[in-house]
Amino acid sequence: MVVVNVIIGACAGTLASTLLSVLPGLHVYNVIGLLVMLQLTLASHGLTVGPEVYLPFMTGMIVGWSLLNTIPAVLLGAPDESALFTVLPGQKYLMFGRGYEGTMITGVGGLGAVILLVCVVGPLAPRLLPPVQEVMRPHMHWILWIIITYILMSEWPKGGNWGPAGWRKFMDAWRSLGAGLLTFLLAALLGFILLYRSPVSSAVAFQNIMPAFVGLFAVPWCLVNMLSGTRIPRQHLTESLDILPEHVLRGVGAGGLGGGLAAFFPVVTGGVGGLLAGHATAQRDERVFLLSQGVSKLVYYSGAFLLLFVPGLGITRGGGAWMVRTLHTAGTYGDYFMVLAAMALSGAIAFLLMDPLTRSVIRLIEKVDYRVASAVALAIISALVYAVTGWIGLGIAAVATGIGLNPVLFGSRRLNCLGILLLPIACNMSGVGHHVAAILGLVK
Template sequence: MTAFLLVLGSAVLGAAASSLLSLLPALHVFNVMGGLILGLLALNEAGVVLPPEVVLPAMTGLVVGWSMLNTIPSILLGAPDESAMFTVLPGQKYLMMGRGYEGVMLTGVGGLAGVFFLVFVVGPLAPRYLPLARTVLGPHLHWMLWVIITFILMSEWPRGGTHGASGWARFADAWRSLGAGLLTFLLSGFLGFIVLYRSPVAVEMAFQNIMPAFVGLFAVPWCLFNVLSATEPPPQVRTASLELSGDVILRATAAGGLGGGFAAFFPVVTGGVGGLLAGHATAQRDERVFILSQGASKLVYYVGALMLFFVPGLGLRRGGAAWMLQAFYTPRTRYDYLMVLGATAVAGAVAFLLLSPLTRLTLGLIRRTNYRAVSIAALGIIVAVVAALTGASGLFVMAVGAGIGSLPVLFGSRRLNALGILLLPMACNLSGFGPDVARWLRLI
């Protein structure tokens, strides 16, 4: 009974804590988890060891809550993480039409559907079928990853070249965004080799090696361009109902569950890539389905990746949360798995119930506060987090990442190309020649 109450309380606490994060744009849950883990270590040093019944549900609650509530800054403050970048375009369209609240709630419904999908579909089936899927797919991961990279690069489309004088000028105009996309992919891939093989971050904080680069690639450019562009959203309307039907929710959950699930299971593939693949695979044209499916995809990706770590007989480490937790805990039995599943369900419910009041609170803040000031504050917070966790060398990595991450925004190519930071080194590693490339680059 004590364990039950501990798990319940910790899951609720984790989800509630994530509501604070939802008010701090551009702050990623993994950055916060890094800080929490340092806190746990400090407690251990002091002789206070928290039981798994507290740590695991709290961490799960944090990830579940953040995956749901991060929709608020993503849409209302234009500060999406990598996995939400597809939601932001239609979401911001809602915001600029004064329907930001509705956009957030639609994405939240998608997230809630994602929790149902994880708890009631993936939960019972995963221990039986995922180990088999892993065995079957294991030898094929390397070429599948190269196919995904090819798809990402080749599905970029030229955004110019339709007007003006024909000839080289028009050709160059057409290739500007394509070239920027390729350049972004290659530069971020090179950055990936550096941070994965020879990170300048102090060895004592090596578990956060990639964090400054990610912050630079995805969070900093958004804050900077929000400051520069200073868009003023119009007054927002709150609605008491959503234009939804069971059919729309079902189609969106299928698409989002597929994309998020694929991203969670497949190494290196993140929620953004999963969303892209799911969007193409299911070809859902209804904007509501799209927004809902991206909400589901994001939640299934982040929470599903953590859940896989606990699936009995699988032991798969996917996503930042699992990689951080593996240093502290080895799940072994159904006890751990059921505990995480239960925490996911509880935290999902709490986070969804928090979504509406927090959205109203944020809209109130936006009305009273300058949008540019919010972006500057967000930038300040993420720079402070990077500096606190990784020091000056982390800030340097973040600055370089920001330069690379700004290219897609400025040249009109897809920000997804910046995921070359993981895709390129990991595709080389899975193919068996990653160390050869690193040696050729004289990194090892």
């Protein structure tokens, strides 16, 4: 009976994620937060849903979303070179009519990630991760500091490539770097505010950071799409993908490394992990890049969730795990293998759904302007923010949007927005967080 519940839960979660995934800008953690609230409400009325149902369901949602969210990320957004400084590889595929191929290549990466998690990480994690965690635990703070240092130091100036030597050339180069630093600092200040004096009601504090993340990442994406003056060209559906097994292996290697780093270290997100792994493996081929993006995303979200259940490890990573912790105390091998099984099942289902879903979305974007779709998505996520955190949440999202638009419109890295978590938490871990908060007047 437990097995049946697990299968049903995983399948239902994966199917639910298909609805979630096609809405651009909507994040699986937002929905899991709602589910947690629902579960607690049901529990308070004496209605319980067992963990053998809700855990596989949530696993299915996370795995399915990680895979299927590629679809709107690639297909529902046309870059406008008059507004943006950088064109992402997935967008290039879209603009050359190869959006289907780009999506499916990323999807193959996601499938590779599921195999990596289930067949490699799964058996080895309970043995290898506890000693690694024990060694690393007192050192997490400086790892964050060196990540911050590297993120800030490694950003390359976009301008300053032309013209005579001098301050003008220097300023031209540092415009984008300055925007990056400003973004990082503003995001960090927002992070301190939310950590020490969050104006969000304490009754829903478990979603304290949600409005900020929506504003930093999701809303700018929607707005830039709505702003774009570009038409999406006709997409061609191919019968095969222009990738070799070696590409897949390299993509799984690089993406697994990046996603794994992001899953294991606190505060480090998939984007940061992807940056570090990308630099470390010196990727150039865009196919490998797309594959690794697919791998990294799934390993990060699903791997972080999985870590909650690794016996003997006892760490919580990622918003999903933090929310599930309020419902369930994990640690047994039974839970661990249940989640692995749910991952395998939902990964397979989600990959099989990629093709029909991608084709459906392509048909949709031929009929519906992507700007309209982005506007609808913006309305939905705004409604979600309001529903959970109220007007103040919308206010926070608006401020965060201003910060999140900086990198897009001024040519710096979006990663700098992660200063919202990186700097405050690094300060706290090093024991200086309260000093900084005191200087800012946030603690009296």
